[in-house]
Amino acid sequence: MNNFSYTRAATVQEAVAALAAEPSAKFVAGGTNLIDLLKYNVERPTRLVDITRLPLRDIEEAPGGGLRIGALVPNSDLAYDERVEQRYPLLTSAILAGASPQLRNAASTGGNLLQRTRCYYFYDPGTPCNKREPGTGCPAITGQNRIHAILGTSEHCIATHPSDMCVALAALDARVQVTGPDGARSIPFAEFHRLPGDRPEIDTTLRHGEVITAIDLPAEDFSANHTYLKLRDRLSYAFALVSVAVALRIEDGVIRDARLALGGVAHKPWRDPDAESLLRGRAPIPEAFQAAAERVLRGAKGFEHNGFKIELARRAIVRALGQAARSTPQTQSDKRIK
Amino acid sequence: MLRDPDLHVGAPRSRIDGVAKVTGEARYAAEHRAPDLAHGIVVSGAIARGRITSIDSSAALAVPGVIQVFTHENRRSTAWLDYNYQDEVAPPGSPFRPLYDAEIHFSGQPVALVVAEDYDAAAYAASLVRITYEAAEHATSLEAQAYKSYVPPKKRSGIKPPSPPRGDAPGAFTASPVMIEADYTHAVEHHNPMEPHASTVIWEGDGKLTVHDKTQGPQNSHSYVVAVFGLKADDVQVKNAYVGGAFGLGLRPHYQLFLAVMAALELKRSVRVVLTRDQMFTLSYRPHSLQTVKLGADRNGKLNAVIHAAVSGTSRFEDYQEDIVNWSGFLYQCDNAAFSYELAKLDTYTPSDMRAPGAATGMFAVEIAMDELAAETGTDPVELRLRNYADKDENQDKPFTSKELRACYAQAAERFGWSRRNPEPRATTEGRELVGWGMASGIWEAFMQKASARARLAADGTLEVATATSDIGTGTYTILAQIGADALGLRMEQVSVKIGDSSLPTSPIEGGSWTAASNGSAVMVACTAVREELFRKARGLDGSPLANVPPERVVFRGGRIAVADDPSRSVAISEVMRAAGLEVIEREETAQQDPATTKRYASYTHSAIFAEVKVDEDLGVVRVTRVVVAVAAGKIINPKTARSQILGGVVMGIGMALHEETMADHNLGRFMNHNLAEYHVPANADIHDIEVIFVEEHDDKISPIGVKGLGEIGIVGTAAAVANAIFHATGKRVRSLPITLDKLL
Ligand SMILES: Cc1cc2nc3c(=O)[nH]c(=O)nc-3n(C[C@H](O)[C@H](O)[C@H](O)COP(=O)(O)OP(=O)(O)OC[C@H]3O[C@@H](n4cnc5c(N)ncnc54)[C@H](O)[C@@H]3O)c2cc1C
């Protein structure tokens, strides 16, 4: 860990100004990812701007009927908030599928969005990695890529975004509220994370100095038909190999609206509008699920050790759509898959 | 038989070190303090093979608080001969010498030690050391190197080489009506004890050192330090009062010990070096191996031929060896058998013993093969094993000191409900899940090693027992107290146990599951000597109630010596001591197995393990919902700590079956998932019911106290039982561990 200065910001403006003034300063919230990366010498900020005292800890009713979640709401508070449990159970489920209770207590909503990939090479400064040190190469492509992406990869990086919560937020069409040196803006969730392309060092469209202030959940109600299905190398406390968030609106035996997002398969939570539109207007039957799965995975490409993810994702999508349609969402306490 | 409620041996007793551990009073190697303590951080190398061409420490040295950066260029000179680096359990070869020269032998090799006034300065400075390398071609893939395998020219002491062939195995195999032949493999595993390796070296002045080391053998670390640095034996004391798990990783001294001692001697001050979790993956590991098992049998599953061959990885500088291929010969009767075991050189650090070394590896293959034979011949898997039950050690042609494996099969099967098993694979479902039941046998060699102990009875009737072994979490403190308490009829609280110190009476390293048998016997013998002396004194007192009573007629109970059939005639221990004018009675004794017994008999601990799995076949998700294991391990001194040992072993076996895997990038020659987020051990959600049964087994030969040992047996066979249950559930035979979900899709 390098030496760094430390500032505790009292207001959003102060936080933004502190970061804007210093190109290698970083915000720290729960610290559950950033402090690890500091210890590994992967992140070497010159200053940490502690934002944990900012007044961003509330979950409020939003004007249009949705919820506004402050960026510093701990993951566990968010998961167990009554309004979230009732109106956005998909989000509760996805959060509880991740990490451990201790980590969820410490981790913040904003930090969860900005956690970095778990690619082994990225965490090991003894190896090359385009994301950590641009231009050094991507050893994962020809190396240990069991946990890597099958969709949206580039020749420069095949890392995945590791978050569970974000997969649900993507499915729910959340918006990310940010404030930066040039004022506030709102980013649709689908545009928040980016694909690696030839700039794998950049994970998101957030600009330096911008702080996430809140996540907005729109008013749509998917509480009847939803699920978060996570498949991993042990039954809890492991990152997803493949995860699927599904939110359906079914009326008179017909799927009226469908959201399908995948985790563990790409550099961002993966949504495919074409696949979702294939589901709309159809009865919730396995053939429809199968077709949607095929569509999502049509461009999927495996590497030496992760080719299985394509078939696993196909089956997981079908299973998850079935769980959602039957209103038997996956529970995160009982590890039996429904 | 009713137990005597005053006796401690055989009764479940809580750990006597438990309170110290949960209150934090127990100090581990990295937790000892000294007023002038300096902190060392290891800089790990990046390449797998080659040479260091330059080291630039200037930026590191410029960090405030940095005292020194040690490299091969400026380290003090140490011993020249390999001999001096060879510890008690070193395999044949040339042990790795930290910071010795510019040569790089494995990825993550320590290439510098940064020492600073505080940990953070050292850690930061370590990140600033600039090293350039000239890489040479490396090889880390066993699959790619297996074609160059060789029979190790020098045998590792204490490890059985493959037994000589019996009969004509290849001929009998081809002539057999039923032939099973398959390849088996398992992943590299790292031990990953909770406590990382660490050494705190306290500079006591005048060149004297007290070393708190993470080790399973304080005397092993002691002789290593003395030999390598040319010190006087009396100037060095190694302590390891508490050890936070080790699983074999603490058998050999590791490089943090060398580096901490080197820095302390050079700087003439106290130094602590703690490895990071990542660096724990640069130490030893359970080697990957490629095995082939061939079983030839008649149509009833009676074995005609067993052929077991294995190739394992080792380092380029040492020939680590373990016994992978002999186990079938100890378990099953078969007239024709052939075994082979070869090594292949890899550019990694030397592998080492990890819980049930060789047996966990070999038995997973043998016991899956036996399940395949059972399926092929339509024989019940338990019945198949009974049909082939060995009544003597087939490899060595020796009788067993005891073998209650039949009772293990019977009792575990009964508890598990095995008789209700539908033999057809894929026949049982529960909701979406396929249900499978599988079983396997477990075996581990029972050893007793020569060990010494001291017993010291004080005037107030308290007893101290001491021996230089270690408690790596197994419960050694507690069982030694139980043995001491019973020998003199004391309460547990009246007995204190001193272990984990090189200056105590000579002990073998803690390992091989031999500590209870060896050190337990030594404590028993020493306490018996004290007891005899005490009795002599008691009988000699004026007006002694024990006058003219022969020793066989007295009992030591409740702090008193009494005539067994006339408890009214008794005297308190403290009274004897006072009347005889004694401050203490102290005896040091050595216990050892009778060499004639060792020569004539073979001795093993056995188990039968039954597992239930539920498999969501579509998604490859496996849950191990139930395990019943019956263990025959001679006398069980403490059923509570014993059960914990078996539970831990079974959990580790489930990990071996489903989770544990260190993945190497062979292009870089480096293990990649070097942290506990990505190296998966079972989480709580992966573990359900585990029931442990201890089968009665009387053994008057293995050790004076009838104990065989328990540390390893829990893991042996577990992976096979899980794999066999998965086969029963799904009809899929997976022969490579861990069985991750992709292998079931
Ligand atoms: C062992 C382990 C297992 C885990 N398993 C899972 C899992 O299974 N699933 C899962 O989803 N997650 C998992 N996590 C990750 C965990 O969810 C994240 O570490 C956590 O959500 C990050 O939140 P934080 O507040 O601690 O972020 P920090 O570590 O404080 O920050 C992370 C990044 O976000 C930036 N940041 C934080 N807040 C803001 C803000 N308001 N505005 C702008 N930038 C900000 C920081 O500068 C930093 O770059 C695991 C973590 C660990 C250590």
Ligand code: SF4
């Ligand atoms: S996949 Fe991305 S993060 Fe991983 S090594 Fe390649 S560039 Fe680095």
